[in-house]
Amino acid sequence: MYTLGIDIGSTSSKAVIMRDGKTIVRKVLVTVGTGTSGPAQLIEKLFEDQEIQLSDIQKTIVTGYGRTSFKEADKQISELSCHARGVHFLFPSARTVIDIGGQDAKALKLNSRGMLLNFSMNDKCAAGTGRFLDVMARVLETNIEDMGSLSEQAQAAATISSVCTVFAESEVISHLSKGTGTANIIAGIHRSVAQRVSMLAVKLGIENDVVMTGGVAQNSGVVKAMEEAIKTRIKVSDYPQYTGAIGAAIYAFDEAEKEMTKRCSL
Amino acid sequence: MSNVNEVIAQFQEVVNQPGDHVKKYIAKTGNKAIGYFYYAPQELIHAAGMLPVGIWGGNIEPSSVRSYLPSFYCGILQTAFEMGMKGLYDCLDGMIIPNLCDSLRASSQNWKVAVPQVEFISLVPPVNRKTEAGVKFLLSEYENIKNTLERISGNKITDQALNNSIKVFNTYRQTMREFTKVARNYPDIITPSIRNAVIKSASFMDKVQYTALVEELIQGLKTLPVKDWDGKKVVVTGIKMDSPALLKILEENNVAVVADDLAQESRLFRSDILQTSANPLENLARYWSTMEGCSLLFDPEKKRCDMIIEDVKETGADGVLFCMTKFCDPEEFDYPIFKKRLDAANIPHVFIETDLETETDEQARTRIQAFTEMAAL
Incomplete structure (x- = not known):
C-alpha cells in the first residue's frame, strides 16, 4: 500500500x-x-x-x-x-527533537512510541530560524550550503550578542568592517542560533537521544554549536528536511x- | 433552540458593536456612562445612575498612541489609548484607571494628556489588600471616586442605592457562575466564540437587563438535550481570550472551553460582595481583599494555580490553555509558577501568546492543533 x-x-x-x-x-x-x-x-x-x-x-x-x-x-x-x-521512524530511540525550519524553531519531547508528549516553539521572530541564516549568508556573500564547512575553519567564534535578526545583521556588518574573518563570523552566527534554540529544548528537559531535523540540520556548524550548547550528542538523518x-x-x-x-x- | 439562538444573537450583536450599544443606551435612558479598566467598583457607577463600561481595547492599529506609550506595552492599553485618542470613547463621561500593574500606573497620567475629553478618575488599590489598613485605604479611594461620580452624574449615591447596586451585581455574579456551569454541558451550542460573546457583553450592557438575558439563555439551554462531546475540553487562563481568530482556531480544532480563569470573564464574577458591615462602601472595599486567583492582585500563595487545578478536576478538562497577553508583566511572572505546578499535577498545558488583534495566527493554530494531538490528551 x-x-x-x-x-x-x-x-x-x-x-x-x-x-x-x-x-x-x-x-x-x-x-x-x-x-x-x-x-x-x-x-x-x-x-x-x-x-x-x-x-x-x-x-x-x-x-x-x-x-x-x-x-x-x-x-x-x-x-x-x-x-x-517521522523522527521515531528514523531513530526509534529519540526522545528529544530540535527542529529548525525556514521560519520557526521548535523542540519536541516524544514517548517510546513516537507520540508527542510536549513541545515548545519560538516566538513570532526570525531569530534562530533558517530565515536568520539566509539573511546572514547574504550579508556575508556566502552560499547558505557552504556555511557549515566554512565554520569549521574558524579559529575563534565572533560574538553575535543580539537576539534580533535586524540588529544581528548590523553586528555582522560591524565585524566585517573590523576585518573579522568570515569563518569566525559564521561560527558566531551558528553559536547564536544554537544558544537561542537550545533554550526551547532546555525548557522541556533534554532526554537522550536527541535528534535535529529541518533544513538547518544540514548545516554541520549549527549542529556542532547545538551539541556544545546542550552538552549532548545530536543525531541527524541523511534527509532531515x-x-x-x-x-x-x-x-x-x-x-x-x-x-x-x-x-x-x- | 430558536429562542437560545435569538438570545445568543443579541449578545453577539453587542460584542460586535459595543460602542453603538453604549451610545444607544445613553440616547434611550439619558444616563451617562463611565469606562473602567479591568477591575473597578462598578457598583458605585451603577448606584450613581450611570452605565459602567469595561474597557478591553479593540481591533485598531496603534499609531497616535506611540507618542505616549512605548511599543512594549500590552495590546489592551495600546489599542484602548488609540481608541480614546481617535474619539471612540467620547460617549463616556469618565474613565477609571486602576493602578494594577506598571503599565497601568504610567498610563493614568498619560490618559490625562492624551484623552483629555474623557475625564480620568484615579484608583490606587492597596497592594497589601488583606490587611485592615489596606481595606481602610481602599475605602478612602472609593470615597474620592464616589464624590467624583456624584459630581459627574449629578446624583447623590445613597447607602440605599449602593446596597441595591451591590444586590444587582451579586445577582449578576451568581447568574454568571451558573451560566459557566450549564454552558459546559452544551459545547456544541456554546462554542468558545459564543461563550466569550455572552460573558464579554456584560462589559457594555445594563446589568439588570444583561442578567435577565443570561438567565433566559440558561433556562433555554436546560431544555435542550445534552450531547456527547467528542472533542477536547480545556480550561483557559490569562487576562482575556477574545480574539475572533483565536476563538475560531479553537472551534476548528474541536476544542471546548469548559471553564476559565480570565480577568475579562470568570475573575469578574467568581465571588460575591459580602454584607459584613452596615456601610455598603466598606463592603465594596472589603470585596477587594476577598478576590482570589488573579495575577493583578498580590497573592504570595499563588492560589491561582490550585484554583485552575481544581477547575480541571471538576470539569474533567483535558488540559489548560494559558493565553498570554504579550507584554503583560503580571501574567509573565505567574507563568513559570503555573507551569511548574501544572507539570507537577500532570496536567497538560499549552502557551499561546496574543498580541494586537490579527486576522490570522498560524503559530497559534499549530500550537493548538499539536496540543489536541498530544499523546497525553
Missing part, C-alpha cells in the same frame, strides 16, 4: 511516498513553500516518471505551515506531531489501515 505525506513549509515543500508505512519509495523537494506554485510542482515531480500513479496512493496527509491551504489531502496534521512520528513528510506518510498509512479494518468488520 502506498501513502503520501506532504510537508508544505514556509520556504520549501516536501513530499514522501511510503510503502506500507515502512519503506520510503520516493521523496521530492521543491525550494518554494506555502502560497507559491511549490505544492503543485511537488505533485507534478512526484509522478513524472509514472512509476507510481496518483491513483496508487491510498491516503494523503498534509502537514506544515501551508497545510490548511492544500485541499487535495485526506487530512491535515500539525507539523509537530508529524515530526515526532523530509522528517515531517515521512511522519505524515506514516500517519496516512495508519489512517488507511484503520479504514480497511473498519471496512472488513462491516
Whole structure:
C-alpha cells in the first residue's frame, strides 16, 4: 500500500511516498513553500516518471505551515506531531527533537512510541530560524550550503550578542568592517542560533537521544554549536528536511489501515 | 433552540458593536456612562445612575498612541489609548484607571494628556489588600471616586442605592457562575466564540437587563438535550481570550472551553460582595481583599494555580490553555509558577501568546492543533 505525506513549509515543500508505512519509495523537494506554485510542482515531480500513479496512493496527509491551504489531502496534521512520528521512524530511540525550519524553531519531547508528549516553539521572530541564516549568508556573500564547512575553519567564534535578526545583521556588518574573518563570523552566527534554540529544548528537559531535523540540520556548524550548547550528542538523518513528510506518510498509512479494518468488520 | 439562538444573537450583536450599544443606551435612558479598566467598583457607577463600561481595547492599529506609550506595552492599553485618542470613547463621561500593574500606573497620567475629553478618575488599590489598613485605604479611594461620580452624574449615591447596586451585581455574579456551569454541558451550542460573546457583553450592557438575558439563555439551554462531546475540553487562563481568530482556531480544532480563569470573564464574577458591615462602601472595599486567583492582585500563595487545578478536576478538562497577553508583566511572572505546578499535577498545558488583534495566527493554530494531538490528551 502506498501513502503520501506532504510537508508544505514556509520556504520549501516536501513530499514522501511510503510503502506500507515502512519503506520510503520516493521523496521530492521543491525550494518554494506555502502560497507559491511549490505544492503543485511537488505533485507534478512526484509522478513524472509514472512509476507510481496518483491513483496508487491510498491516503494523503498534509502537514506544515501551508497545510490548511492544500485541499487535495485526506487530512491535515500539525507539523509537530508529524515530526515526532517521522523522527521515531528514523531513530526509534529519540526522545528529544530540535527542529529548525525556514521560519520557526521548535523542540519536541516524544514517548517510546513516537507520540508527542510536549513541545515548545519560538516566538513570532526570525531569530534562530533558517530565515536568520539566509539573511546572514547574504550579508556575508556566502552560499547558505557552504556555511557549515566554512565554520569549521574558524579559529575563534565572533560574538553575535543580539537576539534580533535586524540588529544581528548590523553586528555582522560591524565585524566585517573590523576585518573579522568570515569563518569566525559564521561560527558566531551558528553559536547564536544554537544558544537561542537550545533554550526551547532546555525548557522541556533534554532526554537522550536527541535528534535535529529541518533544513538547518544540514548545516554541520549549527549542529556542532547545538551539541556544545546542550552538552549532548545530536543525531541527524541523511534527509532531515523530509522528517515531517515521512511522519505524515506514516500517519496516512495508519489512517488507511484503520479504514480497511473498519471496512472488513462491516 | 430558536429562542437560545435569538438570545445568543443579541449578545453577539453587542460584542460586535459595543460602542453603538453604549451610545444607544445613553440616547434611550439619558444616563451617562463611565469606562473602567479591568477591575473597578462598578457598583458605585451603577448606584450613581450611570452605565459602567469595561474597557478591553479593540481591533485598531496603534499609531497616535506611540507618542505616549512605548511599543512594549500590552495590546489592551495600546489599542484602548488609540481608541480614546481617535474619539471612540467620547460617549463616556469618565474613565477609571486602576493602578494594577506598571503599565497601568504610567498610563493614568498619560490618559490625562492624551484623552483629555474623557475625564480620568484615579484608583490606587492597596497592594497589601488583606490587611485592615489596606481595606481602610481602599475605602478612602472609593470615597474620592464616589464624590467624583456624584459630581459627574449629578446624583447623590445613597447607602440605599449602593446596597441595591451591590444586590444587582451579586445577582449578576451568581447568574454568571451558573451560566459557566450549564454552558459546559452544551459545547456544541456554546462554542468558545459564543461563550466569550455572552460573558464579554456584560462589559457594555445594563446589568439588570444583561442578567435577565443570561438567565433566559440558561433556562433555554436546560431544555435542550445534552450531547456527547467528542472533542477536547480545556480550561483557559490569562487576562482575556477574545480574539475572533483565536476563538475560531479553537472551534476548528474541536476544542471546548469548559471553564476559565480570565480577568475579562470568570475573575469578574467568581465571588460575591459580602454584607459584613452596615456601610455598603466598606463592603465594596472589603470585596477587594476577598478576590482570589488573579495575577493583578498580590497573592504570595499563588492560589491561582490550585484554583485552575481544581477547575480541571471538576470539569474533567483535558488540559489548560494559558493565553498570554504579550507584554503583560503580571501574567509573565505567574507563568513559570503555573507551569511548574501544572507539570507537577500532570496536567497538560499549552502557551499561546496574543498580541494586537490579527486576522490570522498560524503559530497559534499549530500550537493548538499539536496540543489536541498530544499523546497525553
